[in-house]
Amino acid sequence: MSIQQLVPSVFCVGSKDQHRVLFDQLMPLSEGTSYNAYLIKGSEKTALIDTVYPPCHQELIQKLKDLHIDRIDYIIANHGEQDHTGTLPELLKLFPEAKIVTNAKCKEITMGFLPLQEDQYQVVTDGEELSLGDKTIRFMMAPWVHWPDTMFSFLKEDRILFSTDFFGAHATNYDVFWDGKSDIASLAKAYYAEIMMPFAKIWVKYLDKIESLHPQIIAPSHGPAYKDPSFIINLYRQWAEGPKENKTVIVSVSMYGSTDKMVSLLKKELENKGITVKHYDAVHLKTTELAKDLVDCQGIIVASPTVLTGPHPAVIEPVFLLNVLKPTVRYIGLIGSYSWGTLIANQITALLTNHKNTPILDPVLCKGTPTEETVSELKNLASTIAEMHNR
Numbered sequence: 001m002s003i004q005q006l007v008p009s010v011f012c013v014g015s016k017d018q019h020r021v022l023f024d025q026l027m028p029l030s031e032g033t034s035y036n037a038y039l040i041k042g043s044e045k046t047a048l049i050d051t052v053y054p055p056c057h058q059e060l061i062q063k064l065k066d067l068h069i070d071r072i073d074y075i076i077a078n079h080g081e082q083d084h085t086g087t088l089p090e091l092l093k094l095f096p097e098a099k100i101v102t103n104a105k106c107k108e109i110t111m112g113f114l115p116l117q118e119d120q121y122q123v124v125t126d127g128e129e130l131s132l133g134d135k136t137i138r139f140m141m142a143p144w145v146h147w148p149d150t151m152f153s154f155l156k157e158d159r160i161l162f163s164t165d166f167f168g169a170h171a172t173n174y175d176v177f178w179d180g181k182s183d184i185a186s187l188a189k190a191y192y193a194e195i196m197m198p199f200a201k202i203w204v205k206y207l208d209k210i211e212s213l214h215p216q217i218i219a220p221s222h223g224p225a226y227k228d229p230s231f232i233i234n235l236y237r238q239w240a241e242g243p244k245e246n247k248t249v250i251v252s253v254s255m256y257g258s259t260d261k262m263v264s265l266l267k268k269e270l271e272n273k274g275i276t277v278k279h280y281d282a283v284h285l286k287t288t289e290l291a292k293d294l295v296d297c298q299g300i301i302v303a304s305p306t307v308l309t310g311p312h313p314a315v316i317e318p319v320f321l322l323n324v325l326k327p328t329v330r331y332i333g334l335i336g337s338y339s340w341g342t343l344i345a346n347q348i349t350a351l352l353t354n355h356k357n358t359p360i361l362d363p364v365l366c367k368g369t370p371t372e373e374t375v376s377e378l379k380n381l382a383s384t385i386a387e388m389h390n391r
């Protein structure tokens with residue numbers, strides 16, 4: 001098997017997991033995902049950057065055999081999550097001389113999950129360098145992309161930034177690099193929404209630091225590497241800082257059609273004002289698509305009937321997703337029909353613990369089927385939303 005390279009002496013030894021259908025038991029995958037690992041052969045030392053998800057470890061080990069690697073001096077762990085570190089114990093059996101090079105937080109996390117010992121680690125700090133002879137790796141601490149332990153490794157001579165999950169995509173239909181044609185932006189956006197968006201306010205400052213390195217290649221731990229780093233850097237900047245699209249999201253469920261009527265009325269009013277409405281059925285939720293729309297929508301409306309005084313359980317998942325993914329939105333609204341009593345406004349607001357600074361619009365709740373008064377309230381709601389979009 002010929003092993004692909006990023007540049008001479010930097011080999012792609014990770015694996016593609018085309019059959020994986022769900023990541024984190026949460027996000028559906030359209031083409032699986034990849035776990036990228038890179039072997040750097042210096043004139044004096046050899047380093048492996050990251051390992052792979054344990055069920056895929058044979059592919060990594062076979063590639064090392066094909067490259068006739070009989071010694072690894074360093075295994076660099078840019079991040080402790082087990083899709084990149086789970087194969088460490090297996091590799092250390094094959095290469096017992098190797099030191100795990102990582103930061104103190106990643107050491108603590110990996111020792112918590114894996115049978116590893118103190119003396120197997122070499123702890124590094126921000127700006128520290130590791131010489132492989134003719135190649136040098138500089139470490140850049142980058143906590144919260146997306147765990148507190150994340151760091152980047154920069155191969156100075158080749159100007160390659162190994163960015164761990166940052167800039168990743170759940171993709172397998174590529175060679176080594178993005179070909180500049182396939183729609184990687186959509187896969188990268190889905191990945192961003194689930195993994196990176198919750199911490200955007202923290203990591204946005206890293207974009208300037210990365211640009212100041214003038215990387216020639218960005219090599220994340222999932223998906224293709226980029227020969228034009230500005231492509232993915234600019235996408236991250238746009239997703240993190242805007243501008244947002246003139247778009248709102250409605251996620252709804254209805255039992256007997258009254259809430260559906262309210263959704264139709266509101267949707268029509270919003271569209272008449274030029275606002276794009278992305279409508280999601282909460283019962284058959286397309287989680288990935290919803291997450292992507294949360295990246296660049298201006299707000300979200302939850303539409304739910306009242307079930308036993310509370311919200312319909314089908315809207316709890318999207319509301320929970322809205323809470324944990326922490327998109328920057330200008331408003332959150334609530335509409336719905338009830339029969340004899342309702343507490344859904346308080347109950348949904350109570351779930352939005354990460355949105356204490358997001359305006360919650362006055363709910364439009366109607367007893368029974370929508371009346372003239374309901375229509376008027378929905379028109380007012382649409383006007384309020386349109387004003388917020390135009391600010």
Ligand code: FEO
Pocket residue numbers: 079081082083084146165221222
């Ligand atoms: Fe791909 Fe956070 O691990």
